[in-house]
Amino acid sequence: MSATARGAEMLVVRDLHVSYGTIRAVQGVSLSISAGITALVGANGAGKSSLVKAIAGLALPRSGAIALGDGTSIIRTPSHRRVRDLGIVLVPEGRGVLAAMTVRENLEFGLRVGRYRVARDLAATDAGPRIDTLLDLFPQLKDRLRSEARLLSGGEQQMLSLARALACAPSILLIDEPSLGLSPAMVVSLFEAIGDVAARDGIGLLLIEQDTRAAMRLADYTYVMERGEIALEGESAEVAASTALRAAYLGAGPAEEGESA
Numbered sequence: 001m002s003a004t005a006r007g008a009e010m011l012v013v014r015d016l017h018v019s020y021g022t023i024r025a026v027q028g029v030s031l032s033i034s035a036g037i038t039a040l041v042g043a044n045g046a047g048k049s050s051l052v053k054a055i056a057g058l059a060l061p062r063s064g065a066i067a068l069g070d071g072t073s074i075i076r077t078p079s080h081r082r083v084r085d086l087g088i089v090l091v092p093e094g095r096g097v098l099a100a101m102t103v104r105e106n107l108e109f110g111l112r113v114g115r116y117r118v119a120r121d122l123a124a125t126d127a128g129p130r131i132d133t134l135l136d137l138f139p140q141l142k143d144r145l146r147s148e149a150r151l152l153s154g155g156e157q158q159m160l161s162l163a164r165a166l167a168c169a170p171s172i173l174l175i176d177e178p179s180l181g182l183s184p185a186m187v188v189s190l191f192e193a194i195g196d197v198a199a200r201d202g203i204g205l206l207l208i209e210q211d212t213r214a215a216m217r218l219a220d221y222t223y224v225m226e227r228g229e230i231a232l233e234g235e236s237a238e239v240a241a242s243t244a245l246r247a248a249y250l251g252a253g254p255a256e257e258g259e260s261a
Contacts, residue, residue, distance in 0.1 A: 016064035114168025
């Protein structure tokens with residue numbers, strides 16, 4: 001599928017290689033992120049997290065290119081500047097909330113380090129309206145603003161991690177395994193919020209997710225990663241219909257095999 005059909009590219013990765021000693025985690029990966037949701041799926045150990053850490057500036061590639069849509073290379077841009085100046089924000093696997101801080105303090109931290117403060121010269125007293133906007137997306141957090149993040153449920157922590165990332169005013173949002181360890185009901189609620197965010201804010205969102213079905217239902221375009229490489233890519237509906245993908249990742253059983261495409 002062409003970049004034109006997907007919309008303008010916001011970020012482009014070309015022939016990226018990431019290694020840890022002798023372990024080659026990412027091998028020649030090329031992909032692009034456009035406005036809307038792009039899914040990156042694959043088994044554990046496929047290299048998905050290493051790839052997004054490289055995009056976020058938390059892992060140094062051995063070779064390859066990472067550039068903005070206008071061609072500006074960011075391969076040497078420090079991670080804090082990718083957040084503050086470029087709006088490239090990672091929601092890491094495992095939630096990564098600031099456990100000893102309250103929910104409100106977590107959100108205020110996102111406001112302080114992200115592009116929102118840079119654009120608005122934000123003072124502490126200006127945080128209220130922006131926080132209210134975030135809480136409209138995650139109403140479950142409204143009654144927990146004074147609670148320490150460590151006291152939240154797993155689902156609430158995941159929502160807080162996503163809300164704090166949105167407080168940074170991202171242009172490109174990388175979300176790594178948001179459904180990990182959550183109840184089915186909480187996953188539905190979280191994915192609804194992710195879809196709302198992408199539609200409302202025009203963010204280029206890369207969703208890394210082991211729940212392949214759920215990810216492809218949300219995403220316009222899907223990349224399948226295997227052993228550090230992109231094994232398959234295309235419009236999500238086309239990828240979902242792939243026999244190889246169904247056998248490898250969707251667990252197609254006898255009942256499903258008899259279903260019409």
